[in-house]
Amino acid sequence: MPDPMNQQVLLAARPQGMPTPDNFRIVQAPVPEPGDGQLLLEILFLSLDPYMRGRMDAGKSYAKPVEVGAVMEAGTVARVLLSRHPGFVPGDIVLSYSGWQRYALADGASVRKLDPALAPPSTALGVLGMPGFTAWAGLLQIGQPKPGETVVVAAASGAVGSVVGQIARIKGARAVGIAGGPEKCAFVRDVLGFDAVIDHRAPDFAQQLAQACPGGIDVYFENVGGKVWEAVIPLLNDFARIPVCGLIAQYNGLPQAEPGPDKLARFMGEVLKKSLSMRGFIQREFAAMQPAFYQEAAGWITDGRLRYREDIVAGLDHAPAAFIDLLRGRNFGKLLVKLAD
Amino acid sequence: MPDPMNQQVLLAARPQGMPTPDNFRIVQAPVPEPGDGQLLLEILFLSLDPYMRGRMDAGKSYAKPVEVGAVMEAGTVARVLLSRHPGFVPGDIVLSYSGWQRYALADGASVRKLDPALAPPSTALGVLGMPGFTAWAGLLQIGQPKPGETVVVAAASGAVGSVVGQIARIKGARAVGIAGGPEKCAFVRDVLGFDAVIDHRAPDFAQQLAQACPGGIDVYFENVGGKVWEAVIPLLNDFARIPVCGLIAQYNGLPQAEPGPDKLARFMGEVLKKSLSMRGFIQREFAAMQPAFYQEAAGWITDGRLRYREDIVAGLDHAPAAFIDLLRGRNFGKLLVKLAD
Structure with a gap:
C-alpha cells in the first residue's frame, strides 16, 4: 500500500535562460483514489529529457507548456498498486506519462504493459523508448x-x-x-x-x-x-x-x-x-512505425550490436538538480530518476 | 549563310557584388566549321536567368564557374545552318546550350529538336523550358x-x-x-x-x-x-x-x-x-520527369490555365545590361535576348 502522502515536483516559475532550483517546488499531496477504468501507479523510474526545457516556457510549440503550479511532465515506468481496469492487476509494470511524482492515476487505456522478462523496464524510457x-x-x-x-x-x-x-x-x-x-x-x-x-x-x-x-x-x-x-x-x-x-x-x-x-x-x-x-x-509523427522499431531494436540489443548506458539518480528530491545538470551536459548516458525498487 | 564573323560576350572579370558592364567583353571571332556529328547553329533567342550570376564567381557550386575570358553560358534556341549529323537538316529549330553568342557549334546528340507548330520556340527557354x-x-x-x-x-x-x-x-x-x-x-x-x-x-x-x-x-x-x-x-x-x-x-x-x-x-x-x-x-536532379512535365504543362497552356509573359530585348550588345537589370528585378516576365528572326 502506498504512503499516505504523494510527493510531487511542480513548475514553480518559468525560467529565464538556464533553469535554477527556484523554478521547481516540491510538495506533498494526498495519494489519489482510482476511478473506474483507472490505475493507481507507483512510479519506479522517471525519465529526464532535454525536451522538457521547452515545456517550461510559455508560447507556441508542438506541445502545450506545463502550467505554472502544475506537476512537471515526464515519461515514467511504474508499478500498478490498485487497478480498476480489467486489463491490469496489482504488480504489473507499465510505461506511463505520469510526470515528476511518486504516485499517479492513469487510465488503463493510456499505459502500455511492459514484460520485465524481455528487457529491463527502465529501457522503455531509453534505448527501447x-x-x-x-x-x-x-x-x-x-x-x-x-x-x-x-x-x-x-x-x-x-x-x-x-x-x-x-x-x-x-x-x-x-x-x-x-x-x-x-x-x-x-x-x-x-x-x-x-x-x-x-x-x-x-x-x-x-x-x-x-x-x-x-x-x-x-x-x-x-x-x-x-x-x-x-x-x-x-x-x-x-x-x-x-x-x-x-x-x-x-x-x-x-x-x-x-x-x-x-x-x-x-x-x-x-x-x-x-x-x-x-x-x-x-x-x-512516426508513431505508426513503433512496432517495427521495437522489434528491430530489441534484436540488436539481444545480439549485442546496440548498447546503452543509464545514468541513474536516486530520489525525487534530486530531480531538479539532475535536470539542470542534463541541460549542462553533465549526465553520462540516459538520465533516469529512480523513485522505488 | 552566316556572316563571316561571330559575335560573343565573354566574362571579362569576376564581379565584386552586383555585376557591371565592365565584367563583360564583346568580341568578334570567326564562325567555326562543324566537324562530323556537329551542327553549326545560328542563335535566335538567348535566355538570361538569375543562376548565371553564380557562374560568374569562382568557387565550388553545383556547376563549374565560367572561366574568365570564356563565353558566358546560357540556354539558347537556334536554327541549324549546316548539319553534319544525320538527325538534322538546315532550317531545323533546336534547343541548345550555346551561350551568349550569335553562332555556335553543337554536337547533334546534345540538342533537342523543337516543333514550332506545337509552341513558339522561345517557350522552350521559359514556361516549357x-x-x-x-x-x-x-x-x-x-x-x-x-x-x-x-x-x-x-x-x-x-x-x-x-x-x-x-x-x-x-x-x-x-x-x-x-x-x-x-x-x-x-x-x-x-x-x-x-x-x-x-x-x-x-x-x-x-x-x-x-x-x-x-x-x-x-x-x-x-x-x-x-x-x-x-x-x-x-x-x-x-x-x-x-x-x-x-x-x-x-x-x-x-x-x-x-x-x-x-x-x-x-x-x-x-x-x-x-x-x-x-x-x-x-x-x-529531376531530369527523368521532364517528359511528364512537357505533357502536363503543354496541356495547361493549350487550355489557358498556364499563362506566360516574355520580356524580349533585341541584340547581343544589350545582353549585359539586360542581365544586370534582371538581377535588379527590372525585367517583367521571362527575359530573352533576340538575336535573329
Missing part, C-alpha cells in the same frame, strides 16, 4: 544513411545520440560522434564502437571534426545546435540530410548575432549550392 | 501543395514564380505572389490569377503578407531570400515545406549580421518547433 525511437525514426526516415556515408551526431554518449551512431554503423555508414570530455569520448569510441569521436571542448574542435570527416558529412543528426552546428555546415556534402531533433545548446537562450555575414543568409546559400535537405521532426 | 520545369519539379516534388493550402512565391511575375503560383492554383491551393511595383502586381493578380499579391516595396510589406496569409503559409517556394524570407518565417505553419530554388537577393553579397539573436539559431528553433522541411534543389 522515446529516445531510441527518436533516433531510429529520425536517422532512418529522414537521414537515410547509405553504406559508406558519414553520419555525425553530437551528445553521442546520450540517450538519442548513442543510438543514432550505432544504428548508422549497423546500416553500413561511418559514425562520427561528438561528446564532452575524455570519459564520454572513450565510451563512445570503445563501448559504442563509433568510428571516430571528437571532444567538443577541444580548442581546435572544428579542425578535429573536419579531420574526422575527410569525405565530408552526408547526414548530420542535429540535437544540439550552436557551435557544433556551425562547425558542421562547411563540411556538408551535396545532398546531405539534416534531421533536426533538438537544439539543447540554445534552449536557454539564443546567441547574439556576430559581426560579419548574417549566418542565416549564408546557410541558405549552402542549402542552395549543395541541395541540402533539413527536416525538423518529433517522434510522434 | 528550364524555368517552367524548375517551378513544376520544386513545387510538386518538394513543396507538395495540398488543396486548400497556401503557397507563397516571390518574383511572382518572373519565369519561375509565375509558373509556381499558377500550378499551385491548378492543384487546388491558394497562391500568394510577391512582386515589385504596381504593374507587375496587377499582372500577377489579373492575368496570372493569383489569389493575392503583395508589393515587396511597400513599407508595411511584412504586415501585408501576414494579412494575405490568414491561415499561415504551408509552402514557401524560395527564389529570392533576404527580407521576403525573413517575413515568411514567422508565418510558416507546422509541417511547412520550403523548396529552395534561388536566392537572387543575396547573389551579389551577403547581408551583415544585425544586433539581436542570431537569425540562423532562431530559424533552427522554428525548424524544430514547427517540424519544417527545407530542401535546396536544382532541376537537373
Whole structure:
C-alpha cells in the first residue's frame, strides 16, 4: 500500500535562460483514489529529457507548456498498486506519462504493459523508448544513411545520440560522434564502437571534426545546435540530410548575432549550392512505425550490436538538480530518476 | 549563310557584388566549321536567368564557374545552318546550350529538336523550358501543395514564380505572389490569377503578407531570400515545406549580421518547433520527369490555365545590361535576348 502522502515536483516559475532550483517546488499531496477504468501507479523510474526545457516556457510549440503550479511532465515506468481496469492487476509494470511524482492515476487505456522478462523496464524510457525511437525514426526516415556515408551526431554518449551512431554503423555508414570530455569520448569510441569521436571542448574542435570527416558529412543528426552546428555546415556534402531533433545548446537562450555575414543568409546559400535537405521532426509523427522499431531494436540489443548506458539518480528530491545538470551536459548516458525498487 | 564573323560576350572579370558592364567583353571571332556529328547553329533567342550570376564567381557550386575570358553560358534556341549529323537538316529549330553568342557549334546528340507548330520556340527557354520545369519539379516534388493550402512565391511575375503560383492554383491551393511595383502586381493578380499579391516595396510589406496569409503559409517556394524570407518565417505553419530554388537577393553579397539573436539559431528553433522541411534543389536532379512535365504543362497552356509573359530585348550588345537589370528585378516576365528572326 502506498504512503499516505504523494510527493510531487511542480513548475514553480518559468525560467529565464538556464533553469535554477527556484523554478521547481516540491510538495506533498494526498495519494489519489482510482476511478473506474483507472490505475493507481507507483512510479519506479522517471525519465529526464532535454525536451522538457521547452515545456517550461510559455508560447507556441508542438506541445502545450506545463502550467505554472502544475506537476512537471515526464515519461515514467511504474508499478500498478490498485487497478480498476480489467486489463491490469496489482504488480504489473507499465510505461506511463505520469510526470515528476511518486504516485499517479492513469487510465488503463493510456499505459502500455511492459514484460520485465524481455528487457529491463527502465529501457522503455531509453534505448527501447522515446529516445531510441527518436533516433531510429529520425536517422532512418529522414537521414537515410547509405553504406559508406558519414553520419555525425553530437551528445553521442546520450540517450538519442548513442543510438543514432550505432544504428548508422549497423546500416553500413561511418559514425562520427561528438561528446564532452575524455570519459564520454572513450565510451563512445570503445563501448559504442563509433568510428571516430571528437571532444567538443577541444580548442581546435572544428579542425578535429573536419579531420574526422575527410569525405565530408552526408547526414548530420542535429540535437544540439550552436557551435557544433556551425562547425558542421562547411563540411556538408551535396545532398546531405539534416534531421533536426533538438537544439539543447540554445534552449536557454539564443546567441547574439556576430559581426560579419548574417549566418542565416549564408546557410541558405549552402542549402542552395549543395541541395541540402533539413527536416525538423518529433517522434510522434512516426508513431505508426513503433512496432517495427521495437522489434528491430530489441534484436540488436539481444545480439549485442546496440548498447546503452543509464545514468541513474536516486530520489525525487534530486530531480531538479539532475535536470539542470542534463541541460549542462553533465549526465553520462540516459538520465533516469529512480523513485522505488 | 552566316556572316563571316561571330559575335560573343565573354566574362571579362569576376564581379565584386552586383555585376557591371565592365565584367563583360564583346568580341568578334570567326564562325567555326562543324566537324562530323556537329551542327553549326545560328542563335535566335538567348535566355538570361538569375543562376548565371553564380557562374560568374569562382568557387565550388553545383556547376563549374565560367572561366574568365570564356563565353558566358546560357540556354539558347537556334536554327541549324549546316548539319553534319544525320538527325538534322538546315532550317531545323533546336534547343541548345550555346551561350551568349550569335553562332555556335553543337554536337547533334546534345540538342533537342523543337516543333514550332506545337509552341513558339522561345517557350522552350521559359514556361516549357528550364524555368517552367524548375517551378513544376520544386513545387510538386518538394513543396507538395495540398488543396486548400497556401503557397507563397516571390518574383511572382518572373519565369519561375509565375509558373509556381499558377500550378499551385491548378492543384487546388491558394497562391500568394510577391512582386515589385504596381504593374507587375496587377499582372500577377489579373492575368496570372493569383489569389493575392503583395508589393515587396511597400513599407508595411511584412504586415501585408501576414494579412494575405490568414491561415499561415504551408509552402514557401524560395527564389529570392533576404527580407521576403525573413517575413515568411514567422508565418510558416507546422509541417511547412520550403523548396529552395534561388536566392537572387543575396547573389551579389551577403547581408551583415544585425544586433539581436542570431537569425540562423532562431530559424533552427522554428525548424524544430514547427517540424519544417527545407530542401535546396536544382532541376537537373529531376531530369527523368521532364517528359511528364512537357505533357502536363503543354496541356495547361493549350487550355489557358498556364499563362506566360516574355520580356524580349533585341541584340547581343544589350545582353549585359539586360542581365544586370534582371538581377535588379527590372525585367517583367521571362527575359530573352533576340538575336535573329
